[in-house]
Amino acid sequence: MKTYPKNYGYSASNRTSKWQYLIIAVALIFMALSALPNFFPKKQRLLIHSNGAEKAAIQASELYTQLADANLPVNAINSTEQGSELYFANLSDAKKAYERLVQVYGDEYTIMKSEKSGIPQWLVELGLEPIKLGLDLRGGVLFILDVDGDKAFSDRIVHIRDSVKSITRDNKIRDVNVAIANKEQVVVNIYQPQNLQKVAAEIQNRFPLLSMFYESDTQLKLFYAAAAKNSFHQEIMSQSLSTMRGRIEELGITEAVVQRQGRDRIRIELPGASNPDDVRPIIGATASLQFFQLQERGGKYFKTESGESIAVSPVPIFSGKHIKNAKAGRDEMGMPLVHLTLDAIGGDKMLRFSARNIGKPMVTVFSEYYQNTSGETLKKEKVISVATIQAQLGSRFSITHLSSPEKAQELALLLRAGSLDAPITIAKERTINATLGEKNIENGMAALTLGIGVTLLFMIAWYRQLGVIANVALSFNLLCLLGLMSLLPGAVLTLPGIAGFVLTVGMAVDTNVLIFERIKEELKRGRAVSIAVEQGYKNAFATILDANITTLLTALILYAIGYGPVKGFAITLGLGVLTSMFTGVFISKVLTRLFYTNSNSRREKGVMA
Template sequence: MMNIPVKKPRAYFKWQNLVLVITLLLLLVSALPNFYGKQANIRLTPRSEASKPVTPQAIKALFSGQQLSGQDLSGEELSGQAQLLDRISVTQAYTDILVPDEAARIRAEKVLKDNFSGDYLVSTVITSDAPAWLQALGGEPVKLGLDLSGGVLFVLDVDIEQALTERLQQISLSLKSMAMEHKLRGVKVAVTGQSEISLTLADNSRQSLKPLLAEINRVYPELTPTSISTRQLKLNHADPELVKFRQQIMKQTIKTMRGRIEELGITEAVTQQQGKNRIRIELPGVHDPEQAKRIIGATASLEFYQLAENSRAMGVKRIKDENGRGLLLNSQAVFTGANIKNAQSGRDQMGAPLVNLTLDNAGGKKMSAFSKANIGKPMVTVFSEFYRNQNNEAVKKSKVINVATIRSHLGAQFSITNMPSLQEAQELALLLRAGSLTAPVTIVKQQTIEATLGADNIDKGIKALTLGIVLTLVFMLVWYRGLGLIANLALALNLMSLLGLMSLLPGAVLTLPGIAGLVLTVGMAVDTNVLIFERIKEELKRGRKVLSAIEAGYKHAFATILDANITTLITGLILYAIGYGAVKGFALILCLGILTSILTGVFVSKALTNMAIRENKDKLLGVTL
C-alpha cells in the first residue's frame, strides 16, 4: 500500500520543544519543596522588654518534671522517658525549641503555655529543610487539607433574619430623627413586620409628608412605599432587595471570617458558603479548637455613643456600666466598628492595657466633627455580642467598656483605655481588625481531626497511589513495549507537573479525595497514550512505515483525546463550583490533572517519541515497537 507523504518528526519546530522544556522545568522546580521535610520550632518570645528569654536550664527542669526528654545544642540528654525535644536554642530575642514531630509539638506547646503564657508569647515557627536557593525562589509545598494534616472543622449558621431586624430598628431610629428635623410632632415609627416599617403621623403633620417622603427615598432607596394615606406611611423591602440584602450579609460574614482566620495566622484555611445561610470553615493544622472557636464564633461589634443628656436626638438607649451605674445614651451611635480600619493592642504610659484605633475616612470625619462639638463631654464605648438563650433565640448583650471625657479635638486615631487585661485588649483588637459581624453566627457543628489520623490518611493514600502507578507502568511496558517506555516517562512527568502546578496555585489544597483524584489522573494520563498508541498500531497494520504511523497516530487521535478531556473538564468545573469540602478537593485535582495529562500525554510524549525515533526502525532502546 502506498504511504501518504507526511511531515517528518524531525520537522517538529524547535521553539515548541523549548516551550515544553521551560514549562516542565518551571513545574518541576515548583514541585521540589514537596520532597523536603519541615521542622516545627516552638518559640518563646518575651511579652515585655523587661523579661529575658527562657534559658535551656529552665526548660530542662520543666520537662524533666513532666517526665519528657530531649537534648540541647551541646547534645546533653534531658532526663525522662519519652523523646519530646530535639534541641533548644536561645537568642537575645527569643528561645526556640525544636520538636521531632507534630504529636510532640502539641504536647510540648501545651506544657509551655501552662507555665509561660503569662510573661511569654508561645508560638510555632515552621522551617523547611529545603536548600537556601529553593527557599529564595519562594517555593512552597502543596498545602494539605483538614483530613490530611489534622485540624478543626466548623459549620456556622448565619442568622440573617436577626440582621434584618437590627437593620430595620436602625432605620426606624433614623426616621424618627428625620421627622424631628422636619418639625413633625407626634410621629410614631414602628417595625410592623419582618421587612416593613410603619410611620403614623399626627393630623397637623399632613403638609410635611411629601418632603419627608422625598428624603426617605434619597437616604433609603431600598425602601418602597406600599401604602400611603393622609396619616400613615408604610415602607418595606421588595423581594429583590431582600435577596440582595441576604447575599450581602453572607458575603460580609464570609469576608469577616476570612479576616479573623488570617489574624490567627492560618493560611491554608477553607472558608466557603454551604447552602443559603451556612458557612463551612476548615482549619488545617489547628489543634487548639477553643481559641479558634472563641475568635470565629464571636459576634462582636463596637459602637460609640453620646450621652442622651447632651443630645437632642429622639430615642434613648438605657445601659449599665461595669459599676452598675445606669447610663442614658443617644439611641443612634456616633459611629460603629464598621468605620475602624486598624486596631492594635498596647499599653499606656502607666502600663495599663489599651487598644489603639485608626478610623477610615468616613469615620475620621465623624469623629472629628463630633469631638470638636463635644470637648469636655463624655463619650461612651459599648461592646455588643449575640448569644443563644435557652430557647435558642439570638439575644444581643451589650456592655460599657469605656466612658471617657473628650479632652481635645480628635481625628482618625485615638485609644480605648481601661481595658480589663492585655489578653482582652488583644482579642478585641483582633476582632476589630477583622471586622464586626452584622448577623449573629452560631456554631452548629464542630469536629476535631487529630494529626495522627491525618498522617494515617496520607500513608494509605500514598500506598494506593503507588500501587496504581506500579501496575500502570508494568502494563504499559508489557503491552506497548518501546512506546510504553515513553508513556511511562510521560506519566512520571505528568505527576511531577501536577504536583508543581498545585504548589504554584495559592488556593490549591490537597485532600484525601484529592489523592483519589491523583490516582484517577494516572489512569486518564495513560488513557491518552493508549488512544495514541492504538491508533499507531492501526496505521502500522495499514502498511505505513514507523515514522509515518507515529505522525498519523498522534495527529488523528488528538481530536478524540481533546473531546474526551473537555467533557470531563466541564464536569470537574461544575463540581468545583457547586461542591464543597471533599467534593471540591476531588474536583480541583481532576481539573488540574486533565491539563497536565494533555500537556504530557500528547505534547511531551510526542516530543520524546520524535527524539527517540528518527528512522524507520523496529526497535526502541532494544525493545520491539
C-alpha cells in the same frame, strides 16, 4: 537497488521546531522547581529549655539515654546553653518523646512541640512552598458555623425605624408615629404630607435598596423586596466570611480554609491546630462596637457597668465596620486603652461629629449575641466608655476607661479582625488527630504508588517502545500537577485529592491509549511510521479534547458547589485534566517523534533498500 527521497516518510510538518522544544523545556523546568519543595518534608522537633536561669541545659547524652530507655528513636539532638533541639523521623515518635520528656523533666523545664521546614534556603528565597495539606491529612480542627441572617435582617429593620425617628427629631417634625409591622415593614405616619415626602427622600438616600409604598398622603410603608432581601443576605454572608478570614489571620494560622457551605453556614478548617479552646473564643465571638451621641432623654437606653441607665441617640455615629486597625495600650496614667484607626468614611464621620460636639460626651457601646437556655439568639449590649470630646478628632483616636489590660487586648483583637452584623454560632466542632492524618497520607500514597506501578507495567507490556514513551510522559504529568498545585495559593491537598492524582494517571494513560491505537490502525493500513504517528495524533485529538472538556466541566461544577474534601478533589481533577492534555498530547508527541518515528523510519529505509 532502489533509491528513495532523502525525506522518505518524513516531511516538514513532522518536524518539531526549536521553539517548541524550548517552550516544553522551560515549562518542565518551571514545574520541577515548583514541585521541588514537596520533596523536603518538615522536620518534627522538640524544644527544651529551663524555667529558671539557675538550671543548666540538659546534656545530649542524658536525653539520648532517656529516650533509648523508652525505645524511642531520635534523629539528632542539638544542644546549646539556652536549651536543646530534638529531631524525629515522624510525628508519632515526636509525640511519644514529648510525653516521656514531660514526665521526666516537666517540672523544671519547658518542652514544646514544633515543626521546622526542611526546604533549602534558596528555594525559600524564590518564594516556593510545598502543597498545603488539608485537615484529613495534617490533622487539626474543623468548625461549622451557623450565620443567623434572619436576626441580622430584623436588626436592620429596627435600625431603619430608629433612623426614621432620628430624621424626624433632627428636622423637628411633630405628630409622628413610627412602628414595625410583621417584623419586615416599617410603617411611618406623619400628618403633614410634605414632611412625609421629606423623610422618605432622606431614608431612600440612606438605604438605596429599600422599597417604599404610600398607603395614603400621610402613611408610608418601608420594606425590602424579595430581590433586595436576598442581596442583603448575600452581603451578610460575604461580610461574615471576610471577618472570619481576618480573625484567623490574627491568630497566625496561614493555611486555614474558610468557605461558604450551603446558604447559611461557614466551614472553617484549621490544619495543624491542636487545641480548639485556643481559637473558639475568637472564631465564635460576635462582638461589635458602636459610637453614640449622648442625649438627655429619649432615644436608646443602655446600662453602664455600674448599673446606671443612660440615653443616647438611636442612630450611631459610626460602627465597628469602619475600624481599620486597633491596638491595645496605656495612657499617661497607666490605664488600659485601645487606639483606633478608622477608614476614610469613618474618619470623615468622626471629624464632622467631633467638630460640632467639642466638650460633649461620646458613648462607646459593646454588643454581642448569645443564646439563652431556650436556644433563642439575644443581643447583649453594654457601655464600655463615656468620654468627653476634648478636641476635634479624625481617623485616629482612643477608647479609654477600660476595666483591664486583658480586656483591652481582647477588644483590640476583635476589632482588628472585624465586627459581625449577624449572630454566629458554632454548629459543629471536630478535632482530627495528626496521627490519623499521617495514616491517611500513608494509605493514600500506597494507593497512588500501586496505581502508578500497575499502569506503568501494563503500558510497557502492551505497547513496548510506545509504552516507555507514555510512561515518561506520565511522569512529567505528575510532576506538572504537583508543581501547579504548589503554585496555586488556594490549592489544598486532601485525601480525595490524592484520589484525584490516581484518576489523573488513568486519564493520562487513556489519552496515550487512544493515540497509540490510532497509530496501530494507521500502520495496519500500510502507512509509513512517520505518517502513521502524525495521523494517529491528529485523528485522536478531537476525541481526547471532547473527553477532557467534559471532565473539566465536571471539576468546575464540583468546585463551585462542593466544599472541603469535595473541593480538594475538584481542584486536583481540574488541574489533572490540563496537565494530562499538555503531557499526553504535546510532550508525548515530541517524544514519539524523537525516539519512535526516527528509529522506525531508519529501520524502514534499511529494509526497503
